[in-house]
Amino acid sequence: MQCNCRKDIEQKLADMFREKLPEGHQDFDAKLNGYTFLMVDGGLDEGVCLEFTGDVQVPKKAGGMKRQKIKHTVLANYCPFCGVRAEAAKGEVSTNG
Ligand SMILES: [Zn+2]
Numbered sequence: 122m123q124c125n126c127r128k129d130i131e132q133k134l135a136d137m138f139r140e141k142l143p144e145g146h147q148d149f150d151a152k153l154n155g156y157t158f159l160m161v162d163g164g165l166d167e168g169v170c171l172e173f174t175g176d177v178q179v180p181k182k183a184g185g186m187k188r189q190k191i192k193h194t195v196l197a198n199y200c201p202f203c204g205v206r207a208e209a210a211k212g213e214v215s216t217n218g
Contacts, residue, residue, distance in 0.1 A: 122167055126202040127153055159196075159207075168207050169197040 131153045139149060159166045175191045199206055 122169070122200045122205060122207050124200050124203050124205040126200050126205075127156060127167065130202060157194075157196075166207065169201055171195045171197065 131151075134153065135149065135151060138151065139146075142149070155170055156167050157170045159168045171194070173191065173193045173195060176188050177191060178186045179189045181187050197207065
């Protein structure tokens with residue numbers, strides 16, 4: 122994503138949760154899930170992924186039925202928060218430190 126939505130929303134959520142936690146809490150560690158790294162045309166980007174999951178009963182060759190899992194990942198073309206199109210950030214990956 123070419124935006125800062127993930128970072129911004131993670132910060133807002135962390136702030137909101139920290140306010141509600143008792144004084145003296147420790148080791149707060151939380152993140153916004155559903156993002157994955159993408160390598161496209163030499164660029165590196167982060168995309169939002171949604172999972173399509175479930176199961177189905179399919180016929181077995183020997184007769185009867187068996188349960189088959191369904192799991193597929195769908196990559197969003199646009200940021201779900203601000204609408205910016207997802208595309209690789211060409212030239213932003215540096216090996217010069
Ligand atoms: Zn965004």
